[in-house]
Amino acid sequence: MTHRPSKAASMTGIAAMATLALVLASCLPLSAGDTARYDYRSGASYAVPAGGTLYLDASLTLADMGLDAEAVEDRSLNWIPLGIRGESASALGWISITPPDAPAGWQVRLWTIRVVRERPLGRPDDPARYRVEASLRVDVPEEAFDLTRRVSTRLVSREGRDFPLTFLVEAR
Numbered sequence: 001m002t003h004r005p006s007k008a009a010s011m012t013g014i015a016a017m018a019t020l021a022l023v024l025a026s027c028l029p030l031s032a033g034d035t036a037r038y039d040y041r042s043g044a045s046y047a048v049p050a051g052g053t054l055y056l057d058a059s060l061t062l063a064d065m066g067l068d069a070e071a072v073e074d075r076s077l078n079w080i081p082l083g084i085r086g087e088s089a090s091a092l093g094w095i096s097i098t099p100p101d102a103p104a105g106w107q108v109r110l111w112t113i114r115v116v117r118e119r120p121l122g123r124p125d126d127p128a129r130y131r132v133e134a135s136l137r138v139d140v141p142e143e144a145f146d147l148t149r150r151v152s153t154r155l156v157s158r159e160g161r162d163f164p165l166t167f168l169v170e171a172r
Contacts, residue, residue, distance in 0.1 A: 040136075045168040051142035054169060055111065058155075060132040062115075065095060066161025069130055072115055079117065086118035091132065098162070100153035103144070106169075108151055111137040136165065144171035 036048040040058035048054040062068055077089035091113045100108035112135040120126040134155055148170045154162040 040165060040167065042164075043166060043168075045148065045170055047170045047172055048138070048140050050140060050145035050147075050171040052140055054136075054138040054140065056136045056138065056165075056167065058134045058136070058163075058165060060134065060155070060163060062130050062132065064161070064163050065132055065155065065157040066159040067132075067157060069128065071159070072117070072130055077115065082116065082118075085121050086116060088114045088116045088133070091115045094158045095132065095134070096156055097136075097165075098154045098156055100151060102138070102151045102153075103149045105141045105143065106149070106151070107137075107139040108153060109137045110155075111135040113155070138169060140169060140171050147171050 034049055034052040035055065036046060036052065037055040037057065038044075038046045040056050046054055046056065062072065075089075075094070079087040079089050081087050092110075095113050097108075097110045102108045112133070114133050116131050116133055118129045120129075132155075136153070138151060148168055150166065150168055152164065152166040154164050156162040
């Protein structure tokens, strides 16, 4: 004798699957047309749709932030593997941004900040290489359509060193 679920049980399962699909879809990032991602270059211009989001990735040396390998290693960081050659750790507690200089209605945030440590593969005696990776998130309002505006902020380390980030955003 084969057991078949009732029609109500089937409908409940379908409703649960639909709800799960909606929840998962809400976790996805904005559609590709609403976002733009670039690598930072001083003074560059970056195009982003009006009403969209710009992610700007900057890769810095430790010296740019007034740090050295010893200072990083002394921090008891929680290193997360990045593959067979490296790992990264959050630097949020000791590198931050100054209040940004941006047009009214624009939001500029430090999205991620981390230190990356890479070890040369097959050369255990060679020293590790370090860098700081930062991502800014700039939310551009829809009213900014067809405008180009300057955004400025500074990454600041607890050691007192800062690194300026200045760029233009072209809202299209």
